[in-house]
Amino acid sequence: MTKTNVNIFIISDSAGETASKLAQASVSQYEDLDITFTHQTFVSEKESLLQALEKAKELNALIIHTLISKEFIAIANDYCQENGLFCMDLLSPLVNEISNRTSIEPKRIAGAVHSLNQEYFNRITAMEFAVKYDDGKDPKGFLDADIVLLGVSRTSKTPLSLFLANKNLKVANLPLVPQASIPKELWEMDPAKIIGLTNNPEILNKIRQERMKAYGLSPDTAYSNIDKIQEELAYAQDLYDKLGCIVINVADLSIEETASIVLDELNLNSHFGVG
Structure with a gap:
């Protein structure tokens, strides 16, 4: 039986562990899929982000990102919307809701959860x-x-x-x-x-x-x-x-x-x- 191929892009300005764990938990529910993961992590330049998005478009990939920079979030979300790509922005909904409820702005530091504290x-x-x-x-x-x-x-x-x-x-x-x-x-x-x-x-x-x-x-x-x-x-x-x-x-x-x-x-x- 030929397996159906699904491409998943993990894009992050840190290690991408959060997105990777979610993706792994999701695909573990399927037996007859050929999953290809592509990781574009520690994204710090606009050019590398756009290159990852363009490659994802070529493969009609599912995109999961954990970007914290407002600029990069806008670039990724807008690109996916304009090109009809599935895009899951994991951090923004909760980060924004916490800000709305507390009136406190997030630090927006990439990889803050892994800081050497x-x-x-x-x-x-x-x-x-x-x-x-x-x-x-x-x-x-x-x-x-x-x-x-x-x-x-x-x-x-x-x-x-x-x-x-x-x-x-x-x-x-x-x-x-x-x-x-x-x-x-x-x-x-x-x-x-x-x-x-x-x-x-x-x-x-x-x-x-x-x-x-x-x-x-x-x-x-x-x-x-x-x-x-x-x-x-x-x-x-x-x-x-x-x-x-x-x-x-x-x-x-x-x-x-x-x-x-x-x-x-x-x-x-x-x-x-x-x-």
């Missing part, structure tokens, strides 16, 4: 913290962490740690293995900062089998054995009960969904804003 440096610090205290490397970090994630192998501890770090949270994690000693620092922590991750045995079995295949090994090993997995999960649950920590079953949850639950459980939703 204190929040940015806090995020870098949190990312470095997550890497330093990943996989139980140094339990001393637990006492300085905002969150400590516990879980058996393949419960998404590391990707979740990094995702939460991107929200300016200092996160450490510890893999749980039966018979392994538990760091004393864990018992010294406020249990409200500890998150126990678990999963359904069958799902974990499939994940670990695929992991073995990726390494070119037999999928049927002690690591992926269902009885062994059940033993590990029971051990983890027993520890969670002793700690009195929050427990989240990550089965069928994306990293984003799990992170949202973590932030909700710990009343940290203020960190889950635009970053």
Whole structure:
């Protein structure tokens, strides 16, 4: 079956991440399309903007832009209207409405959301913290962490740690293995900062089998054995009960969904804003 081609132009005076995410979310609803993305980002000259618009016209592309300069917005919107092109101006409606309601003029600074402010440096610090205290490397970090994630192998501890770090949270994690000693620092922590991750045995079995295949090994090993997995999960649950920590079953949850639950459980939703 021949797929229908759709061209989408992302035009921005910054990195174009906002427009890209919207476009990706939209096209993910279709299976039989051949999508071609063209990114014209960090537009600072009128000439480069017009060149992008002319190329988009040649391809009858859909245009999504996040321009903040009044001049560039007018050029893009007028060009698309005059040439019958679809144009989505993502920023202007909300920016203009806020100005109307508050009588405050916007700064109109390109890429303002990505400016190197204190929040940015806090995020870098949190990312470095997550890497330093990943996989139980140094339990001393637990006492300085905002969150400590516990879980058996393949419960998404590391990707979740990094995702939460991107929200300016200092996160450490510890893999749980039966018979392994538990760091004393864990018992010294406020249990409200500890998150126990678990999963359904069958799902974990499939994940670990695929992991073995990726390494070119037999999928049927002690690591992926269902009885062994059940033993590990029971051990983890027993520890969670002793700690009195929050427990989240990550089965069928994306990293984003799990992170949202973590932030909700710990009343940290203020960190889950635009970053």
